[in-house]
Amino acid sequence: MIRRHSDLPLEYDSSNRFLPWMIAFMVYLAVLALAAAMVFGSAVSRWGAGLSGTLTIQVEYGPGAEAGIKKLVTLLEATEGVETVRVMTADETRALLEPWLGVGGTTGDLPIPRLIDVRLDDAVPVDVAALDRAVKAAVPGATVEDHRRWLADLIALVGSVEWLSAGIVLLTAISAMLTVVFAARTGLAVHHPVIELLHLVGARDRYVARQFQHHALMLGLRGGLIGLLLAAITLLGFAQFLQSLDNPVLPALTLSTVQWAILAALPFAAAIIAMYTARVTVLRALAKMP
Amino acid sequence: MIEREPVVRFDNVGMRYGPGPEILQDVSFALEPGSFHFLTGLSGAGKSTLLKLICLAHTPSRGLIRLFGQDIATTPKKDLPDLRRKIGVVFQNFRLLNHLSAVDNVALPLRIAGHRKDTIREQVVELLRWVGLEDQLQARPPTLSGGEQQRVAIARAVINRPSLLIADEPTGSIDDKIAMRIMYLFEELNKVGTTVVIATHNEALVEHFNYPCLHLAKGELHVIAARREWRRA
Numbered sequence: 001m002i003r004r005h006s007d008l009p010l011e012y013d014s015s016n017r018f019l020p021w022m023i024a025f026m027v028y029l030a031v032l033a034l035a036a037a038m039v040f041g042s043a044v045s046r047w048g049a050g051l052s053g054t055l056t057i058q059v060e061y062g063p064g065a066e067a068g069i070k071k072l073v074t075l076l077e078a079t080e081g082v083e084t085v086r087v088m089t090a091d092e093t094r095a096l097l098e099p100w101l102g103v104g105g106t107t108g109d110l111p112i113p114r115l116i117d118v119r120l121d122d123a124v125p126v127d128v129a130a131l132d133r134a135v136k137a138a139v140p141g142a143t144v145e146d147h148r149r150w151l152a153d154l155i156a157l158v159g160s161v162e163w164l165s166a167g168i169v170l171l172t173a174i175s176a177m178l179t180v181v182f183a184a185r186t187g188l189a190v191h192h193p194v195i196e197l198l199h200l201v202g203a204r205d206r207y208v209a210r211q212f213q214h215h216a217l218m219l220g221l222r223g224g225l226i227g228l229l230l231a232a233i234t235l236l237g238f239a240q241f242l243q244s245l246d247n248p249v250l251p252a253l254t255l256s257t258v259q260w261a262i263l264a265a266l267p268f269a270a271a272i273i274a275m276y277t278a279r280v281t282v283l284r285a286l287a288k289m290p
Numbered sequence: 291m292i293e294r295e296p297v298v299r300f301d302n303v304g305m306r307y308g309p310g311p312e313i314l315q316d317v318s319f320a321l322e323p324g325s326f327h328f329l330t331g332l333s334g335a336g337k338s339t340l341l342k343l344i345c346l347a348h349t350p351s352r353g354l355i356r357l358f359g360q361d362i363a364t365t366p367k368k369d370l371p372d373l374r375r376k377i378g379v380v381f382q383n384f385r386l387l388n389h390l391s392a393v394d395n396v397a398l399p400l401r402i403a404g405h406r407k408d409t410i411r412e413q414v415v416e417l418l419r420w421v422g423l424e425d426q427l428q429a430r431p432p433t434l435s436g437g438e439q440q441r442v443a444i445a446r447a448v449i450n451r452p453s454l455l456i457a458d459e460p461t462g463s464i465d466d467k468i469a470m471r472i473m474y475l476f477e478e479l480n481k482v483g484t485t486v487v488i489a490t491h492n493e494a495l496v497e498h499f500n501y502p503c504l505h506l507a508k509g510e511l512h513v514i515a516a517r518r519e520w521r522r523a
Contacts, residue, residue: 007387
C-alpha cells in the first residue's frame with residue numbers, strides 16, 4: 001500500500017520528456033567518438049606490430065637488379081644490427097600491390113621493383129642514414145624505406161584522433177551536466193511549494209536532493225541506453241558496409257570484448273554523472289533557501 | 291526546583307512582509323508544555339502569520355522567538371529539521387500533495403523521519419480510519435471533498451505525535467460532528483503532553499472547549515484566560 005515513489009511529482013515535468021533524448025544523443029556521439037578512436041588505435045597497433053624494427057630496400061627494375069640484390073644482401077648481412085635479410089619474390093611483391101591494382105593488375109609488362117625485407121635487432125641501434133648511403137653507393141638507384149618514420153606519423157595522427165575523441169566525450173559530458181543543471185533548477189522552481197512543505201514537515205536538504213538525484217539517475221540511464229542502442233546499430237551497420245567494400249587497406253571495424261564493455265559502460269557513466277550533477281545542483285540551491 | 295522551558299516563547303516579535311506595514315507588533319507570549327490555546331482574531335489580524343512564525347515557515351522582522359528552548363535566530367540551519375519534526379501543522383489550505391494518495395500524504399512525516407515502511411502503513415491506516423476516511427485510503431486529494439482533504443491534512447499533522455500541534459482553521463470545512471471528533475483527537479494528544487494551538491473563527495468551538503485564547507487585534511496579541519473574557523474583548 002505504501003509504494004516507492006517520489007514526494008515531488010518530478011515524473012510530470014517537461015524534463016521527463018527532453019532529458020532522456022538529450023542524454024541519448026550525447027551518449028550516441030560519445031560512443032561513436034570512442035569507437036572511432038578504438039578502431040584507429042587497434043589498426044595502428046596491428047600495423048606497428050608488423051612494421052616496427054624493419055626496413056625495406058627497394059632495387060629498381062632492370063637487367064642489373066639481380067646482381068644488385070646479391071651485392072646488397074652481402075652488404076646487409078655484414079652490417080651490425082641487422083638480424084635477418086630476406087629477398088622477396090616477384091610474386092610476393094605483386095601480392096603487396098594487389099590492394100591498389102587489383103588481382104591480376106600487375107601481370108604483363110609492368111616494371112616492378114625488387115624488395116629486400118630487413119629485420120633489425122632491437123637491442124642494437126642502426127644508423128639508417130649511413131646504411132642508406134652505403135646501399136646507394138653499392139647499387140645506384142636502390143633506396144632504403146624506413147617504416148618507423150611514416151609509422152610515427154601515423155601514430156601521431158591516431159593520437160590526434162584519440163585526443164579529438166576524448167574532447168568530444170568531455171564536451172558531451174559537460175553538455176549533459178549543463179542540461180541536468182538546467183532541468184534540476186527548473187524542477188526546483190516548479191516544485192518550490194512542495195519543497196517548502198517537505199521542509200516544514202522536517203525534511204532535510206539531503207532528503208529533497210535524493211528525490212532529484214534518483215529521478216536524474218533514471219532519466220540518465222534511460223537516455224544512455226537509448227543512445228548506446230542507436231550507436232551500436234550505427235556501428236554494426238558501418239561494419240557491414242566496410243565489409244561489403246572488401247578493401248584490405250581500410251581498417252576492419254572490429255572491437256574487442258573489453259572495448260565493447262567500455263562502450264557499454266558509457267550509459268551508466270552518463271547516468272551517474274546526471275545523478276551527481278542533480279544532487280550538487282539541488283543541494284547548492286537548497287542551501288540558499290531560508 | 292527546575293523551571294520548565296516554554297515550548298514557544300515570543301519576545302517583542304514584529305513581522306512585516308517586505309516594505310509593508312507590520313502585521314504583528316511587539317508580540318510577546320509563552321506556551322507552557324502541555325498547554326492548549328485557541329488563536330482568535332478577525333480575518334487579516336495576523337493569525338496565519340503568527341502560526342507561520344511558530345512553525346518556522348517565516349523568520350520574524352524583529353524580536354526573539356524560542357522554540358523548545360532554542361533561539362531560532364541562532365539555531366544552525368542543519369538543526370531546523372529536528373525542530374520542525376516536533377511540530378505538527380494543519381495548514382489553512384491543507385497543502386496536500388495532489389499526486390499522492392491519502393495514505394501516502396499522511397505517511398509523509400513518518401517517511402521523512404525515516405520510519406520503517408511496515409510500521410508506517412499500520413499507523414497511517416489506523417489514523418485514517420479514525421478520522422473516517424477508511425474508504426478513501428488510495429484516493430488522491432483532488433478527488434476528495436474539502437472536508438475529507440482537511441481530515442487528511444489533520445491526520446498528516448498528528449501522525450508522528452508532535453510535541454507542538456498548530457492548526458489553522460482545522461474545522462473550517464467539516465461538519466460539526468466530524469469537527470467535534472477532530473477536537474477530541476486534539477484533546478487526546480494534549481492529554482499525553484502535546485502543546486496545542488488552534489486558530490479559529492468558530493465561536494461555538496471556543497465556547498464548548500474551555501481553553502485560554504491568544505487573541506490578535508490590530509497586530510497586537512492579548513492573552514485571555516477565560517472564554518467569556520474573550521467574548522468581551
